[in-house]
Amino acid sequence: MALEIEQFMCRSDNFGILARNPENGEAFLVDAPEEGPILAAIERTGWTPATLLITHHHGDHVEANLALKEKFGLTIIGPEAEKAKIPGIDLTVRGGDMIKVAGLNVRVIDTPGHTLGHVSYHFQKEQVVFAADTLFALGCGRLLEGTPTQMVSSLTKLAALPPETQVYCGHEYTQSNARFALTVDPDNKQLKARAKEVDRLRKAGKPTLPTTIGQELATNPFLRWTDPAIRATLGMEGADDVAVFAEIRKRKDNF
Numbered sequence: 001m002a003l004e005i006e007q008f009m010c011r012s013d014n015f016g017i018l019a020r021n022p023e024n025g026e027a028f029l030v031d032a033p034e035e036g037p038i039l040a041a042i043e044r045t046g047w048t049p050a051t052l053l054i055t056h057h058h059g060d061h062v063e064a065n066l067a068l069k070e071k072f073g074l075t076i077i078g079p080e081a082e083k084a085k086i087p088g089i090d091l092t093v094r095g096g097d098m099i100k101v102a103g104l105n106v107r108v109i110d111t112p113g114h115t116l117g118h119v120s121y122h123f124q125k126e127q128v129v130f131a132a133d134t135l136f137a138l139g140c141g142r143l144l145e146g147t148p149t150q151m152v153s154s155l156t157k158l159a160a161l162p163p164e165t166q167v168y169c170g171h172e173y174t175q176s177n178a179r180f181a182l183t184v185d186p187d188n189k190q191l192k193a194r195a196k197e198v199d200r201l202r203k204a205g206k207p208t209l210p211t212t213i214g215q216e217l218a219t220n221p222f223l224r225w226t227d228p229a230i231r232a233t234l235g236m237e238g239a240d241d242v243a244v245f246a247e248i249r250k251r252k253d254n255f
């Protein structure tokens, strides 16, 4: 049975996630960017969360932890490596851990790079991954704490998930990511078509997420460091994978 997922905007461009297992009615949140929109989502759906999964310590992902914990008695789960910076944390996880959330099997994937402890949560049977600020639609998180080598390793783990896996991300950055992606992969037909679709969705005020692993593999330059056309555009035909990724990341930082 599929997971029921309510995705909504918080702050200026963060996504809030409230999800429910329809079989047992148990609900959970992924990250806590802002109290008001999360309370509104709970009200709208009638789903009362028991668990809050935290991906990383940034303020725009943990701001409402304590307020929500007080209201709902949430169990807050987050990465061991960042526990000191995650308000109200009850249980810590590491990459490779298998946990139960709302009665479902979740594999914790260690995805450092944006922060050193960033984790992603993979609902295996439901084929959904919550990747927050590691993998974006047509982009990836800035390397605020980690190295290009770490991020390549993290993105490689996500890229290896089944292509039909639904990917939920921390931010609505897709339109500007698409503009940048076209500068390094200008002849990619799928990318061009997707950029048009993204413009259409944004014009209609609609979210561009979730995406899928398959769609990102075909169009996201931050997963395509081996692609000959991208390497040719960068003049890096013989370079190693991490160097190509680092160059794409650097160009995006200066875009």
Ligand code: ZN
Residues within 6 Å of the ligand: 056, 058, 061, 114, 133
């Ligand atoms: Zn972040």
Ligand code: FE
Residues within 6 Å of the ligand: 058, 060, 061, 133, 170, 171
């Ligand atoms: Fe963020």
